[in-house]
Amino acid sequence: MATEIEAWSTGPQNDGVFSLEQKQDEEDSEDLNELEVNGNWTPQEKALHEARLKAKAKRRLRKTSSRDSTRDSLSDSVSGEPSTDPHSPKAKAAVNDRKSRTGKGRGLPKKGGAGGKGVWGAAGMVYELEEPDTDDPNYDEAAQGDTVYATVVPELDERELEKTINPIVQEYFQHGDTKEVEMLLKELNLGHHKFEFSSLAVSLSLEGKASHRELTSRLLSDLSGKVLSETDMSRAFDKMLKELPDLILDTPDAPQMLGQFIARAIADHAIPMSFLDCYKGKVDCDHARAALDRAAVLLSMKREIMRLDNVWGVGGGQRPVKHLIKEMNLLLKEYLVSGELSEAEHCLRDLEVPHFHHELVYEAVVMVLESTGDTALQMMVKLLKVFWQTGLITLDQMNRGFQRVYDELPEISLDVPHAQSIMETFVDLCHQEQVITKQLRDSCPTRGRKRFVSEGDGGLVKS
Secondary structure (H helix, E strand, O other): OHHHHHHHHHOOOEOOEOOHHHHHHHHHHHHHHHHHHHOOOOHHHHHHHHHHHHHHHHHHHHHHHHHHHHHHHHHHHHHOOOOOOOOOHHHHHOOOOOOOOOOOOOOOOHHHHOOOOOOOOOOOOOOOOOOOOOOOOOOOOHHHOOOOOOOOOOOOOHHHHHHHHHHHHHHHHHHOOHHHHHHHHHOOOOHHHOOHHHHHHHHHHHOOOHHHHHHHHHHHHHHEOOOEOHHHHHHHHHHHHHOHHHHHHHOOOHHHHHHHHHHHHHHOOOOOHHHOHHHOOOOOOHHHHHHHHHHHHHHHOOOOOOOHHHOOOOOHHHOOHHHHHHHHHHHHHHHHHHOOHHHHHHHHHHHOOHHHHHHHHHHHHHHHHHOOOOHHHHHHHHHHHHHHHOOOOOHHHHHHHHHHHHHHHHHHHHHOOOHHHHHHHHHHHHHHOOOOOHHHHHOOOOOOOOEEOOHHHOOOEEO
C-alpha cells in the first residue's frame, strides 16, 4: 500500500492533469516488478498478469488506430477524395464537411460553397446595393431616411364633378378672378373628365347674361395651356355640338351663342384653327351646322367691322365710364324717337350697371332742360315712372341723379336761360307721379323773383 501511495506521489504529471491510461500502465509495471523481485508466482497472480498485458495491448492498439484515422481524414480533405465508408472514423471526422454524405450527386459542395448558415456567398462575389422591400417584415420605415407624405386626391366621377364645378363657376361669375378658379381646379383630381369643365361652364353661361358669357370666354382663354389643353377644349365643344338639340330647349339661341364661343376660342388660340375644317361635310344636325356657320362667318369678318374680343359686348362695370354715358344718351334719344318703353327697359338691363343708373336720371333731366316743348318733358316723366315702378332704378339712384342736376343747375342756366323754371315744372310733375319724394322736391333750388317797376316809380324795386 505504501508502495502505491509513493507511486502516485512520485509519478509523472502533465500540468496537473493525470492520464488514466498512463496511470494504469505504471500500476501494472510496479506490480510486475514487485512479483519479479519476490520470485514467487501463484496461478492467480500469473492469470492477473496476463490479463493486464492483454488490456495494455488493446489500449495501445486503440491509440494507434485513432491517430491513423485522423491522419487519413486530413489527407483525404487535401486530395479531395471522398471517404468510401460512411461509418469509418474518417466520416466521423468530416462532420463539418459541406460535401454530400448521402452518396448521391457529383460530390461537389452545395450551392458552389456559397450556401449554409452564416455564409456570405461564394468567393469573389460582389453584392450590389438592394432597395429596401416595404413588404419585408423587418422593414423599418424610420431607418430609410426622410419620409415624404403626399396627399392623394381621389378622382371625381361624373356626378361629383357637376356638383363641384357648378359652385365654382357661379362664384366666378360674381368675382371674375380667373386665377382663383385655376387654383381651385389644380386642387381637384378631374382625371379623364377634365374636358367636361369647359362644357359645364359654357352651358351655365348660356342660361345667364351676356357678361357671364364674356367672363366664360375669358376664363377658357386664361386656362388654356395651364389647366386645359387644346385637346380638352376641342372635346368640350365637340360634346356641346352633339348636345345642341337638348340645349336649344332651354336656350333657343344656343346655336348662335355656341358659334360665337367657338369663334372667340379660336381667336384666343384656345382651340386650333383646324377645328372647323374637321366638320366640313360631316355634320347632319341642323343646329350644329348653324353654330359652325356662325363661327365661320365671325372669323371671316374684318376686325374693323367686328372685333371678336367684344363678341359678347363689354359687361357692366368693365366698360369705360365714357362708353356707358354714350350708351345711355343713345338709349334716351332712341326712346324719344320711338316711344317704346319696353325696348328702353331692355337696353338698360343689358348694360348691367345698376350702380350707374343715376347717370341715366341725370342725362334724362338735362335732356329735358335742353329740349323745346313739352313732349320731351312728358315722355321722360313717363319713362322714369316705369323705371321706378319696376324697381330698375332705386330710390338712392333717383335721388343721386336729381341731386347732381341741382348742383350743376347754375352752370346749366348759362346755356339754357329758362332751365330754372323748366326744372321746377319737371320736379313738380315727377312728384305728382310719385317718382320722387316730397323731400327731394323741396330741396330743388329756387330763384327769388324780382320785378322792376316803371321809371315813374323812381326805379324802386317792388317785391
